[in-house]
Amino acid sequence: MTPDYGKTFELWREGAGAPWGAYTHHAFVEGLRDGTLPRAAFLHYLIQDYVFLVHFSRAWSLGVVKSETMDEMRVCAGTVDALVNHEMALHVKTCAAAGIDEATLYAASEQVENLAYTRYVMDAGLQGDFLDLMAALAPCVMGYGEIGARLAAERTSDTYRDWIDTYAGAEYQEVCETVGTMLDASVARRIGTLQGSAREAALQARFTKATELEVGFWDMGLRGA
Numbered sequence: 001m002t003p004d005y006g007k008t009f010e011l012w013r014e015g016a017g018a019p020w021g022a023y024t025h026h027a028f029v030e031g032l033r034d035g036t037l038p039r040a041a042f043l044h045y046l047i048q049d050y051v052f053l054v055h056f057s058r059a060w061s062l063g064v065v066k067s068e069t070m071d072e073m074r075v076c077a078g079t080v081d082a083l084v085n086h087e088m089a090l091h092v093k094t095c096a097a098a099g100i101d102e103a104t105l106y107a108a109s110e111q112v113e114n115l116a117y118t119r120y121v122m123d124a125g126l127q128g129d130f131l132d133l134m135a136a137l138a139p140c141v142m143g144y145g146e147i148g149a150r151l152a153a154e155r156t157s158d159t160y161r162d163w164i165d166t167y168a169g170a171e172y173q174e175v176c177e178t179v180g181t182m183l184d185a186s187v188a189r190r191i192g193t194l195q196g197s198a199r200e201a202a203l204q205a206r207f208t209k210a211t212e213l214e215v216g217f218w219d220m221g222l223r224g225a
């Protein structure tokens, strides 16, 4: 069953169409599910994803800056904490076991798909308001929540169990639910009803673009270093 991350996310997810499926059912994801993903591709992805999370955390920090309520500020600050102090521990631990230390991860050179995605998200927030930023951030957060939940139920191998458990786990799922609930309140507060509103198309375009950039990120992972 697909998890429930609120009605704004559900609307955006439906609105994204085919790219959403391409993202959440990418060959990279299926390789995590059945264990056939080559280890080298996984490590390459994880190194890039560490740097992704550095910049992704900066974008969530911009959410703190763009917040208009204490609830929004708490959720954004909490998400920065979840990313920096919890999710990234997976990357540090897995890479350490492969002989790659954290300083090396931090200094890794970004591939263009990685660079494009994080800077797109940051710019969405710099150019627009809180909702523009959230529309660009939502596919990353909730997409991994959806992938993790599905792979936990459908996995046929233990090879990438640590990765799957990180995103299927209660802690990460709670982040997705909290962000989804906040998002519904943020939309209600600023727009009222999203469907049919003046901002619907532009916010959907942000969400869909970020989804396409997620597909590019998996492509980059499969291509290797």
Ligand SMILES: Cc1ncc(CO)c(N)n1
Residues within 6 Å of the ligand: 049, 052, 053, 087, 139, 140, 141, 144, 214, 217
């Ligand atoms: C590329 C990417 N998207 C989303 C997440 C989830 O935080 C991640 N770690 N990496």
